[in-house]
Amino acid sequence: MSLLDSFPTVQCERKPDLISPDWQEAFHRVFLYLQTLNVPEEKALEFTREALRLAGSNRRDTAGSPSIPEAMCALRELLRKQLSLLRKESFSQKDAFLHENLNGLSSMPPLNRGFMVPDAIDLIPWRTFLVRSLKRAAAIVSRPLIFLILFIFLILLFVLLTLWK
């Protein structure tokens, strides 16, 4: 049996007229919020009661129980005030971690900028390769001796082919 189940019974015995549907809804919503924050039940009940009391006192001019928006507003106000207290008590490690770093928590170290620029790389290597090869070939062929040898070779080839037929 959770504390939540026992809490309203105690309240009901004392002031049954206060347990209106609005109050119940606001109670549940605020308590749920605190539970998602991993606040232990006992502490959550204490906060819930305090938030509802605060919400009630904030709407002195109107009658009835505080609504969910009013209760949640009051809870947020309360949490802001009590943040340091919550932190000290560190009701759960997870919350302690998050709340402690709520302002300015960063998942990254400070920047230490460098640069990374692509090295020159030939983006059309086929064309460059072809041009380079042709240039090399032209340079070789343009030498007189090589040109002469090539010329003789071609003549011989031509003669041979003619004789073959």
Place this chain on the structure above:
Amino acid sequence: MNQLFDNAAWKKVSRIRRIFLITLILITTVVACLFMSNILPHKGSTGLEVAMVLVFGALFAWISIGFWTATAGFVTLMRKYDRLAITSTCLENNRQGELSGRTAILIPICNEEVERVFTRLRITYQSLEATGKLQDFDFFILSDSTNPDTWVEEEAAWAELCQTLGAVNRIFYRHRRVNFKYKSGNIADFCRRWGKNYHYMIVFDADSMMTGHSLIRMVQVMERNQTVGILQTAPLGVNRESAIARVQQFANHVYGPIFGAGLNFIQLGDSFFWGHNAIIRVAPFMKHCSLPRLSGKPPLGGNILSHDFVEAALMRRAGWEVWLAYDLEGSYEEMPPTLLEELKRDRRWCQGNIQHMRLLFSKGLFPAHRALFLHGAMAYVSALLWFLFLSLSTAEAIVEVIRVPDYFPVMLSLFPTWPVWHPQWALTLLASTGIILFMPKFLSLLLIIFRQRRSREFGGIIKLFLGVMAEIFFSFLFAPIRMLFHSKFVFITLVGRQVGWTSQQRSEHETFWLEAIRFHGPGMVLGLIWGTVLFFINRSFFWWNTPIIVPLILSIPLSVLSSSTSLGKVFQKLGLFLIPEEINPPWELHLLQTMTQNQEASFAPILISAKEGFTRAVVDPNINALHRSLLGKKRKLMPSIMKRRQELLEKALTQGPKTLSPKEKKELLLDPQCLLQLHERLWETLDHTIAQKWGFPPKRNSL
């Protein structure tokens, strides 16, 4: 620095070894081609036969590379000591030495399974902590996730990990809003922001895991060898349960070492970079390895996809060495769980590797790296060549049946020329091809049994032998299916159709029948038509081709069955495909298995699954605060954007999270003000139906 590089002794050795290897490959290929031309009906004299011999030659050269590499690896490992292994420069017992440089461990992720990634990271962290050298390392989770739910899930997992390990300011998380240049852009982004803080970076994949000792050894090797720019480890496949993945990881463990040693034998300081499980010297990487954008449109132009090969080539071009630490233990990865996942990955790799052809003649690259580009492309182009060879041989077989034999090809001849076929030559060629293909597997077996005496780590000699035989059978079955898909990938890349760079499905899952029919249906139909035509036209040729036709026809059930984890478990029970990490797992892997089994977190009191990151960011006050805090400074927005976001907020509040598209969710997540407003207004809502849509428990009627 250049003098330092020039004095490297390995360069001379590598030149001799490479010339020797090329000679061996050429001799084997020429002999095989001569055999092939003699087998053909017209002794390779027709155009069709010339084409067949040429394609056969290219294919035979390709498999000869594997054979001779494995043989070189076998010889190296038989000698037990490799003086040119990079790890031999830094002895194993030198673990206590101080590390002078700081190292960043990078985990680039993109829409991965968050729990698995963070569990691996946690174990790597703990393993490193156990070495006592944690203070020299930082961890960076570099997220490119585009899925808004995954983004929030990653942030929550990061916060929890930092809190449980006490690792704030040791484990960092960065989410890029635009995943420009994919993984390489992600790493470059890290380098530009924080690269100057580190001497080295160790790059992980989403499925990578390394032990603390191997991480330390890598850093030590880098410190000992100041000319090494990239040091790649040979990761071993682990942790898989599906049948096909178990076969793959077994093959990886049994054959991997001799291929690794063989690659190192030939490449030495001109080695590979596979993009993960490797350590990189940050300064030269930043200076020389930024990738340019290729001219033209994708798939052959645009951003370089398989960036790792190019980065290795650029590092080498700048004079830094790239080594493969093939004998470094404690480096793990996971195999794709199904054949379809493997093929999806291959499609991306295929496109990336073919794109490298554009860099083949780039000025300044080392010949070895040009060869690696060619090698990478051939890994897929070879499939198309095989397909071409089969098509040509089928055409030849059909033509031979249809055509009337010409017994007197030379006019006025007294004697007819009979078409002669030598089946014994064909069998000899088949046997030699078999030896080239399967000998490396038997060499690995011999090495494990007789030299390393590690057969017990694979379940004993008999189970190891049976495992190898079964693996060969599986290779036989899957080779034609892979061939067909790879041919298709090469073809569609060459005709200019590109593929998206989506994240891989890495967790265990099985292939559904419908999915298999959709993917393998065309291949099965092709196999049926091809088989029927051959059966009726040339029966003897049909029987020769049954090892290819039958797997194609059976591709659908093969794909489904091979993805089955129950079949994988049956293999495990029988002791087949066991790997040393299963018989005697290191504590890191043992812990990983235990932790992945106990996952599936619950978020009481509000019932929102961990996967619903966006809903959690709106509802859970902790996650909301965390996410807003990580978004950083508030930005000034144009009124039109603010208006659009306000409309989105109203839509979310009135219709619930399920009506929002991922793009809309992402837009809301990018705005801290909107997110806070959404959170507060949701908690204040009086409408219980809406509240329930966001995961609130049903209304309680009374206290």
